[in-house]
Structures are given as structure tokens and as C-alpha cells.
Amino acid sequence: MRSAWPDLAPAERGALLEVLIHGPLPRAEIARRLGLSRATLTRITRTLVEAGLLSEGATELRATTGRPSEMLQLRTDTRRFLGVKLTGDTLYAVVTDLGARILSSIEEPLVTTEVDDVVDQIAAVAARMEVEHPGLTAIGVCLAGDVANRGGEGIVTVSPFLGWRDVPLGVLLQQRTGHPSAAQNDVLALTAAEHWFGAGAGLDSMALLTVGIGLGFGLVVHGQVVTGAHGRPGRLSHVIIDSGGPICKRGHRGCASTYLVNDAIVTALGGAPLDYEGALRRAREGDPAARRAFEDAGVALGALIALVVNTIDPEKVILSGDGLAIYELAADRVHHAMDEALDTGSTVNLDVQPFDFSEWARAGAVLAIRSVLS
Structure with missing residues (x-):
């Protein structure tokens, strides 16, 4: 090896x-x-x-x-790569080969969200996984937030879930493990993974929409992942869907975030003590209010897909994320809203990809592969 x-x-x-x-x-x-x-x-x-x-x-x-x-x-x-996805409380990790095929995976709670503790925990995971898969080539970490890659340093400028600001995660991890290390926003990393090794492999243009805890948007144009000036993916959470709709936490009336994210569906059903899994269970059992919440989310999702297609005209739109139940329960509303909003002659190649959190970690491994290739 x-x-x-x-x-x-x-x-x-x-x-x-x-x-x-x-x-x-x-x-x-x-x-x-x-x-x-x-x-x-x-x-x-x-x-x-x-x-x-x-x-x-x-x-x-x-x-x-x-x-x-x-x-x-x-x-x-001949090469092995460690990919890590960090949430606010959990570390997901996989080891892949050079073709991004997952060889093993683990999941464990974060000990704390302190930077040094997280770096130490990733290093410990790397050491354990390297026993089974000797010869790690590089490490890639993805997380929700803004990540600047000035000189390949992977600086987490802000990560709300972890409470981090201006953390040079790539440098710290490389110093701690001795392996080349990179950090990236999770949606951008997943977009790159789909473009190289997934449903968008080889395409010159594609868009990725993720729905779930948050709403993510990644874009490939002319064969390159589009990265914003501040290390951000595209942001569609506050696109107005219905000017008479609910008000979001930032004071916008009827924006996508009031319909599409998991918390919005729970809020539409009265909020706590109900959680998203409970809302989903009620919808699958046929509860009218729960079905309506998912159908409203489907309308918002269709409108966003149409906006992307009308603006970018990508070869494919990939839909993924932990909130795919919206499409499961309201595919007809998604497609109806798309048809209503699409420009004349526009077509959509929509590819719905099954999802679990190991896919985010795999995206971290693809980040590691891309980092050594660049």
C-alpha cells in the first residue's frame, strides 16, 4: 500500500x-x-x-x-483517504479508495465542540481507521459553514453549529496527524463528490439541492464547482415562495425556509413536543395537517428547482439530503410547481439520490482526493 x-x-x-x-x-x-x-x-x-x-x-x-x-x-x-463530516454534535467518518468507494465507516458523538478537542478526536479516528486501512494519503473534513481556502489552508471563517470563527482547520489537522488535510463547506464538498463520482459524473453543468435540517445549493458550471467569494455555496433559503406565507426567524414572509427545512414542517404542525420524525410518521399515516405541511414543502421545492433551471439551465438537477421525504410524499406537488414556474421550452433532468450521513463523510474523502490532485 x-x-x-x-x-x-x-x-x-x-x-x-x-x-x-x-x-x-x-x-x-x-x-x-x-x-x-x-x-x-x-x-x-x-x-x-x-x-x-x-x-x-x-x-x-x-x-x-x-x-x-x-x-x-x-x-x-493503492491509496486510502479519510473523509469526515462534522455536525454540531456528531462525527461521521469513512475511509475510501481512490475511486471514492467506501471501505469502512464509523459514527460517534463529539466529545466537545472545542477546536482542540475536535482536532484530537479526528486524529484519534484517523489512527484507529489506519490500523484497518494502512497508508492514509490525505484527510478531508466538511461541515456546515463558510470555509475560505486561501492557499489551501481550509479556514473555517464561521460555523454556527460548532460555534467556530476563523479556525484554520486544515492546518491544525495536518500538524496533528502528519497527513495532508483539507476542509470545505459540506454542500460544496457534496457537489464535488456528485460531479466526480456520483450522478453528475462527467457533466459540464449540474446543480445540487439538499433538503433537510438546512437547505443547500451547489453548482457546477463549465466543469468546475462554483465557489463564492467567501467560501460559501449558493443560498436559496430566503427566496420568497409566497408573499402571504409564514414569517421566518429573519422576518421574511413566505421564504423557502418557512416551508422546506425540517423545523419548518414541525412548526407548521404546532412545534414541540412534536419532532420531525413524529411529523413524518403522521404524514405517512395520512394525517391531513401533516400531509398538507409536506405538500406545501413540495410546492416550495418545485419552485426552487424551477428557479435554478430558469437561471442556470443545468444538464441535471440532483436532489438529496435527509429531508427527501418531501419528494416521497409530495412528488406531484413538486412537479406541478416546477411546470408552473418553468420558462417555455425548459426541461428538467431531475435525479433524486438516496441519502444518509455517510454520503457527507464520503464527500470529505472526495475533498481529500481533489486536494492532492490540485
Whole structure:
């Protein structure tokens, strides 16, 4: 098992990315995509094979005429990456291979939310998981909040759930573990994971919407994840859905956050002692008020999807998150609201992806993979 990542030239990184994102390819196809001569590409791929990143696979006939081509494929077994997702009270972690396939996962409560304690806890998790999967190459951590990546430092400028401000998490974790470490906003990390290894693999443009405890929006344009000037993903929580609707905590009437997030559904049913799981159970049992709350959320979700499609015209919209029950219970309302708001001729390729919290941690591992490749 190799752990250290080789120092790759730009063309070598480009060739590796083509195979990583698009799957096995012949040398001629990689050379064409990168605008390189076959001789140059042969030299590049030799380096990648010797580094244990690519291997020569079976031959395949790529056209109706001509000789079969030998395929270059990703060596996923030579590197291991630790991905971590932090919430306000829980640490989720996975180890993946270079193809972002989850090899093992754990979940444990945070000891405290103090920065040093969290860094120590991640380091302890890394040490335990490295016993089973020796040779970690890099670590990636994602969390809700704003993360600036000036010089790749991964500075958490603000994280409300953890109560952090201006925490150089990437640097602290690298100093503590000795492994290259990166930090990123969780929605941006999940967007990148879907773009490289998920439902958006290889697309030039896509949008990701997550619904649940919060409302997330990630975007890929021209093959690149769009990152705001302050390390933020897009924010749709306060787009007005109904000017006569409920008032949110910030004083907006009828914005998306008053319908879509889990707490909004609970609030619509009278609030505590009811929780989201209780609201969901009532809706599945046919309770009219609960069904209405999820249907109202479905209308808001459809309106937001239409807004994204009308504005960006992405190839695909991926819907995920721990609040997918909205789509389960109100898919007809989602699509009706989309149809009402879409511009003439607009189409939506909507891909609903099952979700659990290990997907957030896997996004952290993809962040680690992307960080070493950059």
C-alpha cells in the first residue's frame, strides 16, 4: 500500500483526471481530450502506472474499424483517504479508495465542540481507521459553514453549529496527524463528490439541492464547482415562495425556509413536543395537517428547482439530503410547481439520490482526493 502522493505535472494530473472521472480510456482518447501527442501521452501514462495510479487493462474495440485499444484504468487499491463530516454534535467518518468507494465507516458523538478537542478526536479516528486501512494519503473534513481556502489552508471563517470563527482547520489537522488535510463547506464538498463520482459524473453543468435540517445549493458550471467569494455555496433559503406565507426567524414572509427545512414542517404542525420524525410518521399515516405541511414543502421545492433551471439551465438537477421525504410524499406537488414556474421550452433532468450521513463523510474523502490532485 502506497500512502504518499507523487508530485504530478499538470499534464499528468489531467490524464489521471480523465480516467478518474470518465472511467477506462485508451491512450489515444486521452491524448485527444488533452491535446497531447501520443508520444507525450505515452510518457505521461508510464509515470502514472509506475506511481500506482493507473494500470493497463483489457483491450476494447472502440470503433467499427481499426484495432482494439488497450484501456488505461484507475488503480483504486493503492491509496486510502479519510473523509469526515462534522455536525454540531456528531462525527461521521469513512475511509475510501481512490475511486471514492467506501471501505469502512464509523459514527460517534463529539466529545466537545472545542477546536482542540475536535482536532484530537479526528486524529484519534484517523489512527484507529489506519490500523484497518494502512497508508492514509490525505484527510478531508466538511461541515456546515463558510470555509475560505486561501492557499489551501481550509479556514473555517464561521460555523454556527460548532460555534467556530476563523479556525484554520486544515492546518491544525495536518500538524496533528502528519497527513495532508483539507476542509470545505459540506454542500460544496457534496457537489464535488456528485460531479466526480456520483450522478453528475462527467457533466459540464449540474446543480445540487439538499433538503433537510438546512437547505443547500451547489453548482457546477463549465466543469468546475462554483465557489463564492467567501467560501460559501449558493443560498436559496430566503427566496420568497409566497408573499402571504409564514414569517421566518429573519422576518421574511413566505421564504423557502418557512416551508422546506425540517423545523419548518414541525412548526407548521404546532412545534414541540412534536419532532420531525413524529411529523413524518403522521404524514405517512395520512394525517391531513401533516400531509398538507409536506405538500406545501413540495410546492416550495418545485419552485426552487424551477428557479435554478430558469437561471442556470443545468444538464441535471440532483436532489438529496435527509429531508427527501418531501419528494416521497409530495412528488406531484413538486412537479406541478416546477411546470408552473418553468420558462417555455425548459426541461428538467431531475435525479433524486438516496441519502444518509455517510454520503457527507464520503464527500470529505472526495475533498481529500481533489486536494492532492490540485
